[in-house]
Amino acid sequence: MSITAQIVADSISSQGIRLSTLSLKYPRWIHAEFMTHRLFSRNASSSRAVPSKRLSALEREYPLWWGANIPGMQAGAKLSGEQAAKAKAAWDRMADACIEGVAELAALGLHKQWANRPLEWFTSISVLVSATSFDNFFGVRWHPDAQPEIQELARQMFSALHASAPRPLEPDQWHLPYVSADEEQALGLDTARRCSAARCARVSYLNHDGTAPNAAKDLDTFAKLAGDPNSPPRPLHASPMEHQATPDRLANPDHPESWQNPAQHGNFRGWRQYRKMLPREHIAKFTPPA
Structure with a gap:
């Protein structure tokens, strides 16, 4: 699992309003949740632009932890070691099957805007985000009710912003x-x-x-x-x-x-x-x- 946040540009106006741009990497399965935050300006890597062979070689992403299924949107306790290992093995088998299918589609000449889509659920996405306010995002996503991976993304973003000194403009x-x-x-x-x-x-x-x-x-x-x-x-x-x-x-x-x-x-x-x-x-x- 690779969830990262790095400052690309960080500025502050004479009115004390900070504008920050961060480069992010996170599992694509939380991208839809990230996209709901309307104060953000964003650009992201696209499956339509990356050759299938190169996309298949991307690092495989896994859940931060394997949690038990219970009613509601939050997981229960962690699966036992044996059950977690079986869950990871099943995850890998599904990913392997998708990679094999994508290779077959690419060999048939199908354009990557379709052929690459089955790879998205277990790979990462690179995102650039700029905003003058991140507080609502942190309040909603750095919260026990949020998906664990987006909680970790919020923590990484907060740490990057906290460690950076904005340039006065x-x-x-x-x-x-x-x-x-x-x-x-x-x-x-x-x-x-x-x-x-x-x-x-x-x-x-x-x-x-x-x-x-x-x-x-x-x-x-x-x-x-x-x-x-x-x-x-x-x-x-x-x-x-x-x-x-x-x-x-x-x-x-x-x-x-x-x-x-x-x-x-x-x-x-x-x-x-x-x-x-x-x-x-x-x-x-x-x-x-x-």
């Missing part, structure tokens, strides 16, 4: 995950924001093949996400542009919530999201295809 200074201050200076702000968005989209500073990022390739990725301004409009894949943000200014210093640009905060508080500065960042009126 003023308005027009930017929180840019996966882009260092030196790289931002070398690239310029506009390019740095785009590179950050591309890296957030793949949930990694590195490229998918493990090589170091290349700004030109990152800009190509950004163009695929945001579209070409010289081409006909098409839907943006805008969620990776939510992680980049700059502190908002107060319209009235005597009123702590009198922000100058509240419509650009999105799901943040006191921070202007890059996404909200882009044209066509959401579809206001949908017309079905002809």
